[in-house]
Amino acid sequence: MFFITNRFPKGSIQTKVGRKFDFDLRNNAPSNSVFFCRRDQDGQITEVGGLNFMTALKQSPYRQLLLYIHGFSNLPEDVFGAAMEFQQLCDQKSAREVLVVPVIWPCDNDLGIVKDxxxxxxxxxxxxxxxxxxxxRFIEWRNSNLNDPDSDPCLKRINVLAHSMGNRVLRETLAAWDRYDLADGVPLIFRNTFLVAADIENESIHRSERGKLICDAxxxxxxxxxxxDMALRSSKAANLKNKIASRRLGHSGPENMELTPKNVYIVDCDDINNSYDHPKGHSYFRSGRTPxxxxxxxxxxFECLRTGRVFPEDAERRSTILRE
Structure with missing residues (x-):
């Protein structure tokens, strides 16, 4: 499994292709560096470097990629477990359709949910x-002859799934990219972006808000x-404690659908989330009642990934309720 991380490794932060990469779990500060790595089935992790990483993804037999940005209070092995479960479910549906690529950011493992x-x-x-x-790095590689030495550009579709506080990581990443590196807004690089149990304010993806860049991309x-969703109730309590009063996007959907861009769709999972992830009702996007x-x-x-359409039976539809 290939993955990207900005967690500190043990030893040097200088990239060295081929070295064994061990997470320094005692250091949960975000690194300014980013590391491109591969985790083998035996759990050993090797740093492969950005060029080798992107070339390997391009040459993989999978038709499209899914970047998975995890939520809060997850250590790397928790993330790998969730990503491997999602990968296995994808492979059951259709072999070589979707390759899951985790994006691992540093979470705290202190005791106490509010402190975390x-x-x-x-x-x-x-x-x-x-x-x-x-x-x-990706845009530079895609547009360079390192990607296209034999007139064979990378044609894989790229999707992203952000879970819980991973939505905050996605929102802030696009904002930083737009502010410091781009001249005319973010490019359209994702086919589908799935915001699952999003731990951001429910007005975040309105046209006038910071998260609009998610829609633009x-x-x-x-x-x-x-x-x-009990985990988001704890999130809301933590925010209220610090005098931030706003519903979470993963609790209610967007504050006002009329203020969101037309490419935003909402899916109410209230009827099944707790039966899939008891008792929190927070990680309901992988296995159902049976692991x-x-x-x-x-x-x-998966149907969105396969077809590129959210409601293929009705192009004007923007919402649904999921039931078994």
């Missing part, structure tokens, strides 16, 4: 510059939400 929450929120914001640099933006068997949320995500 605020440390992770700061870490999410601070990770933006390093992941924006990774996007710059995507063909489709699909918001999955559930009003009884290893896809749930209806995964099925919907």
């Amino acid at each position: 929450y605020w440390d992770d929120q700061k870490s999410a914001d601070s990770s933006a510059s390093s992941f924006a640099r990774a996007l710059c 995507s063909r489709n933006v699909v918001v999955y939400f559930a009003s009884d 290893g068997k896809p749930g209806v949320v995964f099925d919907h995500i």
